[in-house]
Amino acid sequence: MSDNAAATEPAVLVERDVTDDSIAIVTLNRPGKYNALTVELKEALLPAVTEVAGDESVRAVVLTGAGRAFCVGQDLGEHAAALERDAVGAFDTVREHYNPLVLALSGMAKPVIAAVNGPCVGAGLGLALAADLRIAAEGLKFATAFTGIGLTADTGLSASLAHAVGVARATELLLCGDTFSADDARNWGLVRDVVPAAEVLSTTLELARRLAAGPTKAYAEVKAAVQFGAVHDLPEVLEHEADAQVRLAGTKDHHGAVADFLAKRTPTFEGR
Missing domain, CATH: 3.90.226.10 (2-enoyl-CoA Hydratase; Chain A, domain 1)
Structure with missing residues (x-):
């Protein structure tokens, strides 16, 4: 060029x-x-x-x-x-x-x-x-x-x-x-x-x-958890993980994937 x-x-x-x-x-x-x-x-x-x-x-x-x-x-x-x-x-x-x-x-x-x-x-x-x-x-x-x-x-x-x-x-x-x-x-x-x-x-x-095509909100929590875990003590990491799971508890992706698993279907994710 x-x-x-x-x-x-x-x-x-x-x-x-x-x-x-x-x-x-x-x-x-x-x-x-x-x-x-x-x-x-x-x-x-x-x-x-x-x-x-x-x-x-x-x-x-x-x-x-x-x-x-x-x-x-x-x-x-x-x-x-x-x-x-x-x-x-x-x-x-x-x-x-x-x-x-x-x-x-x-x-x-x-x-x-x-x-x-x-x-x-x-x-x-x-x-x-x-x-x-x-x-x-x-x-x-x-x-x-x-x-x-x-x-x-x-x-x-x-x-x-x-x-x-x-x-x-x-x-x-x-x-x-x-x-x-x-x-x-x-x-x-x-x-x-x-x-x-x-x-x-x-x-x-x-x-x-x-x-x-995956669970975008879960990916975001994974990224944050790894970054947090690299610089914090284990008790703080465990609390961070627990809080993250609570945040993901109400997501459509989590509820849908659990239902799909129980129904023996391949899960689909919407990122929400």
Whole structure:
């Protein structure tokens, strides 16, 4: 894509799956720059994520990148210019953009799946780990990359990476900044599956369709419970679980699924 063509393209695309319109596909759209994160892209991504989060007709969300990459993190050209203007102010983007994005993705009351179609680095890795599940392309490379430019982690990676792979490996990945493969990520439990690059989106959509047909409110409680359980003591976790079950007790999905089970029918869910 030429620079002129890229300038006319929206920085983020939001579309519906042609097979199941309850699935929203959010695409980072700077393919010529490997979807590096500029202020323009970040300021387009947050309202896009907020919009699909608040849309009750959306029951699952896919996050992906256009072209050959998922996201290579912060656009360093833009960052260098910001450093020249105001070294401290250059990092306002962490609180203004990255933090709200991670909270919006991880806190969304519906499943979010990252279709990691190519290189996934730095803040791009943070966004991928803010999703609930990940499908990765064969042969792609992941990296934390922060210490390579004299920085520490952002986009929640100091927590999400440690929770995903353990403190020791997360510390190694963040300190050394070494790249790791899609197969490594699968072996460590970071990604659900590794497939040919041409099949990443279709495989992700297949999983999204399965989840979109499920008990959305229960999924939201599962997400909240896992996040709560990662940082609280067992007595608090048990109380949180008990409260969640009470919240789900009156849902149509729960009552219908129990009736279907007793009648030996396959349950169907409406997300309410």
